[in-house]
Amino acid sequence: MEREKEKKGRKGERGWEGDVAGEERERKRDRERERESRLISFKVFSKNPRNQPPPKIKGMARSLWFLAFLLSLSVFTCKAAVFQPISxxxxxxxxxxxxxxxxxxxxxxxxxxxxxxxxxxxxxxxxxxxxxxxxxxxxxxxxxxxxxxxxxxxxxxxxxxxxxxxxxxxxxxxxxxxxxxxxxxxxxxxxxxxxxxxxxxxxxxxxxxxxxxxxxxxxxxxxxxxxxxxxxxxxxxxxxxxxxxxxxxxxxxxxxxxxxxxxxxxxxxxxxxxxxxxxxxxxxxxxxxxxxxxxxxxxxxxxxxxxxxxxxxxxxxxxxxxxxxxxxxxxxxxxxxxxxxxxxxxxxxxxxxxxxxxxxxxxxxxxxSIPLILSLPATVLSLTSKDQLKVKVNTVLGLDAPPLTVELVQAFKSGSKDTHAFQGQELKFDPESSIHSLDLLSQSIDVGKYTLAFEVLLHDPEHKNIYTSGGRTLANIFVTGVVTIDGAEISVLDSDVGSVETKKKLDLSGESTVSLSANHLQKLRITFDLATPLGYAFVPHQVFLKLRHESKVEHIFVSGNSGKQFEIILDFLGLVEKFYYLSGIYDIQLTVGDAVMENSFLQDLGHVELDLPERPEKATRPPSPPVDPYSRFGPKQEISHIFRAPEKLPPKELSLCFLALTLLPFVGFLIGLIYLRVNLKNFPTSALPAAFAILFQAGIAAVLLLYVLFWLKLDLFTTLKTLGFLGTFLLFVGHRTLSYLASISAKVKSA
Amino acid sequence: MAKSSSSSTAKDAQALIQSLRSAYSATPTNLKIIDLYVMFAIFTGLIQVVYMALVGSFPFNSFLSGVLSCIGTAVLAVCLRIQVNKENKEFKDLPPERAFADFVLCNLVLHLVIMNFLG
The missing domain is CATH 1.50.10.20 (Glycosyltransferase)
Known part of the structure; x- marks a missing residue:
């Protein structure tokens, strides 16, 4: 955590270019870490092709452990950095x-x-x-x-x-x-x-x-x-x-x-x-x-x-x-x-x-002074494939350096602060590939992570004034190898007396399927030893035991180790509640992994049939199985839209027929008017009143036309605005016309 | 008996209609025009109702506005007839021109609403 904070602080202080530099460096480290973790998973799966799908980080606990593992790696990786010349x-x-x-x-x-x-x-x-x-x-x-x-x-x-x-x-x-x-x-x-x-x-x-x-x-x-x-x-x-x-x-x-x-x-x-x-x-x-x-x-x-x-x-x-x-x-x-x-x-x-x-x-x-850059082509060296420690010295643009000797002045194994025996040695120079190398296998080196300090010694004393290599250069390397696994056993113990009920040997390097049965009064114990190629006890970063119930409920346990032996004891009595009182068959899976362990594995050991007491009313229910994250990004279910069924409409002919029928009363009305001998004799004859009368009729026609337009396309506001003007006009004209007619009828009456 | 009674009823009816027609012929022509107009409106409305009964009420607002337009017009025409009729002492002081102006105005307002409702 400290490291993370420091990183953030540094980022904040730098300008944008500093950020570029910083981020690039972070990226480099991330790449290194990623490679390390990939290394583990690759090895795990090459060992167990039939075993499991790639380890998606399923449980919270597991992802936390993974994070902790990465953090611990980052603490180691950040101290020393080797810069690569222009390539x-x-x-x-x-x-x-x-x-x-x-x-x-x-x-x-x-x-x-x-x-x-x-x-x-x-x-x-x-x-x-x-x-x-x-x-x-x-x-x-x-x-x-x-x-x-x-x-x-x-x-x-x-x-x-x-x-x-x-x-x-x-x-x-x-x-x-x-x-x-x-x-x-x-x-x-x-x-x-x-x-x-x-x-x-x-x-x-x-x-x-x-x-x-x-x-x-x-x-x-x-x-x-x-x-x-x-x-x-x-x-x-x-x-x-x-x-x-x-x-x-x-x-x-x-x-x-x-x-x-x-x-x-x-x-x-x-x-x-x-x-x-x-x-x-x-x-x-x-x-x-x-x-x-x-x-x-x-x-x-x-x-x-x-x-x-x-x-x-x-x-x-x-x-x-x-x-x-x-x-x-x-x-x-x-x-x-x-x-x-x-x-x-x-x-x-x-x-x-x-x-x-x-x-x-x-x-x-x-x-x-011309800087000389010391770089390592590979920082992961395998003991199994007898890799050599290789160092290159170039100028910043990647050109060859003048004749020089690279000396390994110090070597620390991470975790222990003791200097290692293979320090103080000169690296052999190969003029063809211009690589300085050191055979690690002859140095009785064990697996682990090392911090090496190199020193560059120029042959020509004249060159010391021209070139600079900056004293000591630190570099981190991983030495990987095969870790031997011995004495793997799985057994069911009786809780009260500790006597062994069943005991089975496990072959962790190959296939092994055990089937055990236990009840809540018993314990399950798994033990195994890990040793480095040189025979020392080896503590990997990850040792997990996973129990998975038929209903996909998983439980992960972290192992402790006592010296050389690893031991995982599951006391079912204390775990009954954690297991949600789920009886039945549990698959057992063991994970052992480390960055320097070439034979890291993730293996199914078999299964244990647990007989647990009935679930009381108040006990928590088992969680629902996690949703597959891939399904979340898959295609969504198709939505079928329900539309209103269109109304049944009558045949067009019928409608047209009724349109004609509605016109019939109008025709009847006109015939009736003729029958009644209606005439327009009352229509004003003198010029001005006639004009007003015509305008009045035209105004009414205009308003009716406006209504038709309103029905067809206009909105209410436009219609009302126009109607306002037309109405005023109509009021004026109508008043004049009707008052004229009234005056005439009044004259007729009085006469 | 029955025959004679039925024929007498027919005769009565005939007489009644005859008297009605003679009485109606005395009605002024302008009132007859209004009556004709009312009949026109009512029949138009009736044809729409028959159409609705035949094919269903969709679209209901159009049907309603069509029928209400006819009924409204008819009612307004009846109102006009009442006001114009000289025998109605109640509206004696009201000039028929004024009544016609009211009729026109009410029709315009009614049809504005009808058009809005027509859809």
Whole structure:
């Protein structure tokens, strides 16, 4: 648990890049653990093919034990870590991550990152990129409007692509950069213009680039530095940053290489002093990885640990390359930074991959000290197949190391703190495979988990100044072997006197099926001995006994051991309640497993028929059998929808017939009107009242039409709104018409 | 006896209808129009009821609105007839134009509801 907490804490503290590194490392450990556990289960099943389905973690108890087992493993695995140098995994990751679209990688900066990564990893992609990118480079160099930053990136791309650029373009860019440099005040201006000038000097044989006022520029860059070795981006109040320090050192190294006459050595001495101070701010993980982290948090250009460390490595190695004399940085710190970059594993994005690979390339050829990485191709060694302990020593990019000897200086067996006898030995070197090996079998080594400490001794004393291997390197290995099982017995005892009722021998290596019977007054005892290949008592991580009733109710018991002998005693009297008073046949299954035990097994021993008392009323019922987790994700039962049966409708003819019938009374009405000799003589004849009368009739027709529309498609609100207008109109017109009619009838009456 | 009685009943009936017709012919034409209209509405309603009896009441709301429209119209027409009839002293002061305006308004409101209910 402590370990878990610590992990969480560490994760929280790191930035996002730190998380990448940390997570990758966790993943590595997880993989290791997974492999270990897989090893066990594989062995178990290869032994007992007919036995059981793969051990799904069925009971809570079992999963808890499994967890405890994993935790105990993690405690061992985390202490020492062996970092692997750059391998083909990085090459395939680079090809996956840097994918050109139509022969280019987007911006020139991204193109450079891709090309540089490919160059370091030895992947030839130049021909594919050339046609699309070279015109862009030429255009950027020739353009008047390009900034120093663009020119810098274009020149960097050109340093790999080698496009055909005429001298004029270089000279034009060079004079422009010189003028930028004269007015430069911020660190980035210095960095880009000086960096570009250095690149022009490298790329153009004819142009003669140098700085006249090298000392002055050196001073103005140096004036941005802080007392703790970090730099500011500009003089006006910017906060100091470690990332900027890397940039500044790179710019300073450019100034030194461009200076027409040498730069003041005392100034270089001061900068070297600054570098030493900067290295005091290195932070570290407990596996030996060291890195720089940015202290300021609020800056918009905040950089994570990976890019910060990468920047510093670039700056320091560039500075060390152009100045005479050694930079007095301890090899351990360089190695720690190499561990940091390697510990990330394979990053998931292009920027991280570029930073990692380029920094490692800088470390690979630096003038301070070149880190050598000791790694173990295999950390699980089998005594049965007589594996040898193999160690490789490479540079960070996976190249061969100079002649050296690897010595195994210490070996601890986990659990016991005594040093083991096979320490203090030199490993044999095989020049063909460049692997250092040690025959373990001749060392009388027992199964278990070991922590080994190696030391690298360089043959050539000159090399001691060039290379660093960082003193002792710790590595964890598992030595596996076959554990012998003896004296396996199963017996039923009488509880009160302890006399043996039945006793049967068990053959745990092969098949054995016993059938026993017992009642609740008796005990069941299983005993066996485990011994390592060297004959010592062996305590595996897992020893479980499982009883399974016919009704799939399972009970798991953990065994205790007394010295050499393992003994499991089940007193049925005390277990009656736990067994839910279920009488009947119980299958017995024994599990013995350990990471270093090659013959771990999970075996059915047979069955015992238990005769338990009747279940009292109050006793708890046995739990319902667990639901098969696979069925939960299987297809769901199909839902059949029940719809309302459609109403029976009459035949269409009948309906149409009745439609005609409903019209009949209307026809009758019209005939009746004719019969009554109805006429329209009362209809107003003078113009205005007639118009009002017609409008009145039209209004009623309009309202009725609106009703029909309402029935067919309109909603209530639209209808009511329209009806409001129509109604007002109708009211007005109707009033006029009817009052006119009333006045006429009144006149008729009075006349 | 029976024969004579039946013939006398027929005669009575004939006489009754005759007197009814002569009395009705004295009714003003506008009232006759309203009567005709009421008959039209009632018969339309009856045909719908017969249709419902034949094929069932689905969709019930349409049937209801159809029949109620007819009944409503008939009732309103009867109301109009009462108000327009000059022999009804009760509505003597009410001009027939006013009664017609009421009739139109009520019909419009009634049919708005009917249309809403028709579905």
């Amino acid at each position: 083909d995994r990085h090459r395939s990751a680079a090809l996956d991550l840097f994918v050109p679209v139509d022969g280019s990688f987007g911006s020139l900066e991204e193109t450079y990152e891709a090309l540089r990564t490919f160059q370091i990893l030895g992947i030839d992609k130049v021909a594919d990129i050339n046609p699309a990118t070279c015109p862009l480079v030429v255009e950027t160099l020739a353009s008047q409007s390009s900034k120093a930053k663009d020119i810098f990136h274009a020149l960097r791309v050109n340093s790999i692509l080698r496009c055909s650029i005429d001298t004029g373009a270089f000279e034009g860019a060079g004079s422009k950069l010189q003028s930028v440099l004269k007015d430069a005040s911020s660190l980035l201006d210095f960095y880009y213009s000086i960096g570009s000038l250095v690149l022009i000097k490298d790329q153009s044989s004819e142009s003669n680039v140098f700085l006249e006022d090298a000392d002055g520029i050196f001073h103005s860059i140096k004036s941005l530095s802080q007392s703790d070795g970090r730099w500011r981006y500009s003089s006006n109040g910017a906060e100091s940053s470690t990332y900027a320090a890397g940039i500044a050192l790179e710019a300073l190294s450019g100034v030194v290489s461009l200076a027409s006459s040498g730069v003041d050595q005392s100034m270089i001495g001061i900068v070297k002093n600054d570098i030493m101070k900067l290295f005091d701010s290195l932070e570290g993980y407990d596996d030996g990885a060291l890195f720089f982290d940015e202290k300021l948090v609020d800056a918009s250009e905040h950089q994570g640990p990976l890019s910060t460390t990468s920047s510093v490595v670039r700056g320091v190695t560039a500075f060390a390359a152009v100045t005479s004399g050694r930079l007095n940085i301890p090899g351990d710190k360089i190695l720690g930074m190499a561990y940091f970059f390697l510990g990330i594993g394979v990053p998931g994005n292009t920027k991280d991959l570029f930073n990692q690979i380029e920094s490692l390339a800088c470390l690979e050829n630096n003038k301070i």
